[in-house]
Every structure is written in C-alpha cells, then in structure tokens.
Amino acid sequence: MPAAMLRSSPLLTDGRALLDAERLLHAGVADRRASFELAFTAMPPHTGFLVVAGVEAALDALALTDARLDAGAVFAAREACGLSDALVERLAGAPISVDIDAMPDGTIAFPGTPVVAVEGPFIEALLVGALLVPALRRGTAAATRAARLHIxxxxxxxxxxxxxxxxxxxxxxxxxxxxxxxxxxxxxxxxxxxxxxxxxxxxxxxxxxxxxxxxxxxxxxxxxxxxxxxxxxxxxxxxxxxxxxxxxxxxxxxxxTGLAEPEGAPPAVRYELVALEEAGAWALRQGTSDRGDVIAGRKMVARYYDEAGRAACDVIHLAHERMLAPRSLGAARLAPLARAVMRGGHALEAPEPPSAGRERSIAARQLLPHAVAHLRAPARYPVQLSPALIALREPDPPSSLR
Structure with a gap:
C-alpha cells in the first residue's frame, strides 16, 4: 500500500529531492518564492538540434496530484526516507501552487536556452523539478532520435x-x-x-x-x-x-524498436535556481550555490526569422527586458518559444494531442537552416544573449552560448 501511494504521487518518488526539501525547511527558505529553469546543456555527437518532448507527459503526471500533495503518500515517504515531522507537516496535503512556462512538445531547441521555467514556493518548485528533469530528458532524447530517423x-x-x-x-x-x-x-x-x-x-x-x-x-x-x-x-x-x-x-x-535504449550520450539537462525572493523582490541567483556556469535571472527566448521565413537565430532575454527588434539582427520577425501552461498548480489548457506536437516539430524543422539538420557534422545554430544578459556576465561577457 505505501508503494502504491508513492506511485500515484510523482512529486514524492525522488528521495534525494525530499532530502533537499528537508535542507530548505531547516534553512528557513522553503516558502520563499523561487524561480528555476530547465535547460539542455549539451547534445549528442553529430546532433544539430533537439526536439522538445516530455512536457505534456509531465503535465499529465502533475494533473494526477489534483494540485495537492497526498497526505498518505507523504507519510509513506517519511517511513521510507526518515523525513522529519516538520517536513511531513509542511508537505502533507499542501497545494502545489507553482507557475510553469514551457516550450510545447515539438519545439526545436538548442543547448543553453531555457525550455521550462518554474516559479513558486522554493520547496514545491524543487520537487516539481525532480519530475520535469527525467520526463524531458527521456522524452527529448526519444523525440530527437525519431526526428533523425524521419530525416x-x-x-x-x-x-x-x-x-x-x-x-x-x-x-x-x-x-x-x-x-x-x-x-x-x-x-x-x-x-x-x-x-x-x-x-x-x-x-x-x-x-x-x-x-x-x-x-x-x-x-x-x-x-x-x-x-x-x-x-x-x-x-x-x-x-x-x-x-x-x-x-x-x-x-x-x-x-x-530502439527509441528507449541509450545510443551514445543522451542530451544533458540541468534544472537550476536563477532567482530567489528577498525582501519582496527578486534577487538573481546562479544556482543554489552561485555556480559560475549558470546564467542568473528569469529569462525568455525568442526565435528570429528572415524574410524567407527561415529561422535565423535565437536570443535569450531577461524576462522583463524589451526584446531586440528583428531589424537590429537583420531579421523580419520574432516569436517567443515558451508559453504559460500552469498557474497556481492548475493547467491553463486542455491536454494537447501528440499529433499537434508532431506537426509543430516537422514544420519547425523545415524552417531551420539546411545545414543544421544534417545527420553528420551539422552546422551550429546561433543562440545569443541579449545586451542585458551580457552585461550581467561581465567582466567576461560571451556574446553567444555556442
């Protein structure tokens, strides 16, 4: 019975995440609002792009929780992992009041660009990440391999x-x-x-x-x-x-028949803290321990297209920064890649059928520069930082992530 309870509570299956939640509670920061971002950091060899997948599967799993942590499952996790009474009291029956913005399944993405952003109480955003990371790592690996076979x-x-x-x-x-x-x-x-x-x-x-x-x-x-x-x-x-x-x-x-099997290195993924509430305002963070390789700040990604409608580059901006005008990059138009999918723990839209993601991925792939979609030695697609993000990374501000 305890195992069955945990199987129906996907936010409680990662014991290490629960132990991390203990540390947040003891540090007194569990309920401070936190902003996390999930991004892929590397692609397999000879891979020029990634096809995002796993977002809908993760949202389906979150829907099973009915936006609340099941008290019985929390008690079962306490017995298994030795959780403190304080953590059990904090989690049992607690609402999952997170906001999620995500690139939808089928979006073409590249290393370094935020694919999913999660905001909410620190402890809940942390547990949601323990679900998102494996869902998107496995889903994106399978979708990308299927896309290459399609090519x-x-x-x-x-x-x-x-x-x-x-x-x-x-x-x-x-x-x-x-x-x-x-x-x-x-x-x-x-x-x-x-x-x-x-x-x-x-x-x-x-x-x-x-x-x-x-x-x-x-x-x-x-x-x-x-x-x-x-x-x-x-x-x-x-x-x-x-x-x-x-x-x-x-x-x-x-x-x-091998889409679930590892073939070479899978896409590397990271889920990091990028901002934390302090005195009622957002404070920039480079991970929980100020890692130098994490880009701080809540961000959004826009894709820029040329006059022919082909993708020209992606630019990562700060969340409240004015997006670069397309003409400044020699482009004709831009389109944000992520959209709001959850607010306060509740989905904003009906579940999307897989066919919608397939149509999106095939259409987006056809708009890539041809050399980026090569199956061997593909060209690098340009991903750039906005001027505001470059300024944050001084004194050594790289202009491109790749």
Whole structure:
C-alpha cells in the first residue's frame, strides 16, 4: 500500500529531492518564492538540434496530484526516507501552487536556452523539478532520435516499435508520445493507439511453419514488397536506415524498436535556481550555490526569422527586458518559444494531442537552416544573449552560448 501511494504521487518518488526539501525547511527558505529553469546543456555527437518532448507527459503526471500533495503518500515517504515531522507537516496535503512556462512538445531547441521555467514556493518548485528533469530528458532524447530517423527515411514512414516493448503503461505512453512528436507516423502499441490516438501499424510476426496458411498470390510481387514493414533492429537504427536506402531497399514503414535504449550520450539537462525572493523582490541567483556556469535571472527566448521565413537565430532575454527588434539582427520577425501552461498548480489548457506536437516539430524543422539538420557534422545554430544578459556576465561577457 505505501508503494502504491508513492506511485500515484510523482512529486514524492525522488528521495534525494525530499532530502533537499528537508535542507530548505531547516534553512528557513522553503516558502520563499523561487524561480528555476530547465535547460539542455549539451547534445549528442553529430546532433544539430533537439526536439522538445516530455512536457505534456509531465503535465499529465502533475494533473494526477489534483494540485495537492497526498497526505498518505507523504507519510509513506517519511517511513521510507526518515523525513522529519516538520517536513511531513509542511508537505502533507499542501497545494502545489507553482507557475510553469514551457516550450510545447515539438519545439526545436538548442543547448543553453531555457525550455521550462518554474516559479513558486522554493520547496514545491524543487520537487516539481525532480519530475520535469527525467520526463524531458527521456522524452527529448526519444523525440530527437525519431526526428533523425524521419530525416533519414526521406519521406518514408517511421513507425514507433519501441513503446509496445515497454512493460509499464505510463512509460509506454510517454515514449509513444515522444516518438510521434519527433516524427514517427504510427505505432505498434495498441495502448498508445487507443489512449493517444496515434495511428496503429503492425504486422504479425509469428512464424507458423507448416501450420501457416497458403501464401498470398500477391506475395513477392512489387506492391506487396513495397508495403512490407522493415524492423531496424533496435541498434544503430539511423545508420541501418541510411544504408538500406543507399542500396535501394524499399519499405512501407521502418520500425524503430530502439527509441528507449541509450545510443551514445543522451542530451544533458540541468534544472537550476536563477532567482530567489528577498525582501519582496527578486534577487538573481546562479544556482543554489552561485555556480559560475549558470546564467542568473528569469529569462525568455525568442526565435528570429528572415524574410524567407527561415529561422535565423535565437536570443535569450531577461524576462522583463524589451526584446531586440528583428531589424537590429537583420531579421523580419520574432516569436517567443515558451508559453504559460500552469498557474497556481492548475493547467491553463486542455491536454494537447501528440499529433499537434508532431506537426509543430516537422514544420519547425523545415524552417531551420539546411545545414543544421544534417545527420553528420551539422552546422551550429546561433543562440545569443541579449545586451542585458551580457552585461550581467561581465567582466567576461560571451556574446553567444555556442
């Protein structure tokens, strides 16, 4: 029963985060308003962009809490982790009164840019981060790999064959959503097809030998051959797909079964404190311990587009700073990348279907400079700091993050 309680309370599953919450409480800062940002800090080798995914899955998990920490789950966590009575009293039944701004699933992002911003009582913002980090790390890794397979397929259908192999429903649905957001056209998971509305595609794989019915008269003919599904095998799927296309292999769909498996270094992600309430005003912070590699201040990101509509650069601004005029960067227009998704612990919008994220990611990818989307030795997309952020980083103010 205690384990079941914790499974239904996603903010209480990370014991180290709970111990960090103890330290905040003992330091007397647990209820000060804090601002955290989640950003990717590095991409896998030969990767020119990331496809954000995991935001909707994390919001779904937060929705299960009904914007409140379950008292029974808090007591169960106390028994497991030795939490203090003071922390239990602070958390049991407490509302999750955080505000979240996030880039929606399917947004193209780059290292150093804030993908999610969380504001609220220090202790709650900390616990929310323990949910967001793994959700976005895994989701973005899977979506980015699916996007690369979509590029490699060059118009061919990529089919998520990975989520059907995940034994636990919530993880399977999160993976299927991320794969579809990245570009997978369909899934072999009956669960994902039913729950998320992702198109189902699959073929029977059992070999019956002499028990098999007579072969179809179409078997071996061109229409049958062209529509068959090819399983990429789960390892080095991108390279295998490129080689299959090089030698002229034709398929009705390429089944990716390794989207949940690590292949090289996953995207590195960091969730850091960037501002803390002091005497009723925001004080800039570089992490909880003033790390020199953390950019302080509450921020927002805008993407600038040229006259042809192609993405030209991203600029990170302070939250209340006037955004740079597009003309000052030789661009035609700009668009903020994040939007408000939660206020006071309550979602602002109905859940978004995975198909919306897929449409967003494919459309945004087509607007990137062509060389940024190369599968080998991609060009670097420019990400810049605004003048106000550069001034904060003096005396050594870098003008670009990459």
């Amino acid at each position: 490699a397929a060059d118009g061919g259908a990529v089919v998520d064959g990975s989520s059907a192999r995940v034994p636990f429903a919530e993880e399977a649905l999160a993976l299927a959503r991320a794969a579809h957001v990245g570009g997978a056209a369909a899934t072999t998971s009956a669960l994902a097809a039913t729950a998320l509305g992702i198109p189902f595609r699959g073929e029977a794989g059992i070999e019956l030998g002499e028990l098999a019915p007579p072969p179809s008269p179409l078997e071996g003919s061109w229409p049958w051959y062209a529509d068959r599904m090819v399983d990429l095998g789960g390892r080095e799927e991108e390279a295998l797909l490129l080689e299959a296309r090089r030698v002229g292999t034709t398929a009705g769909g390429w089944i990716a």
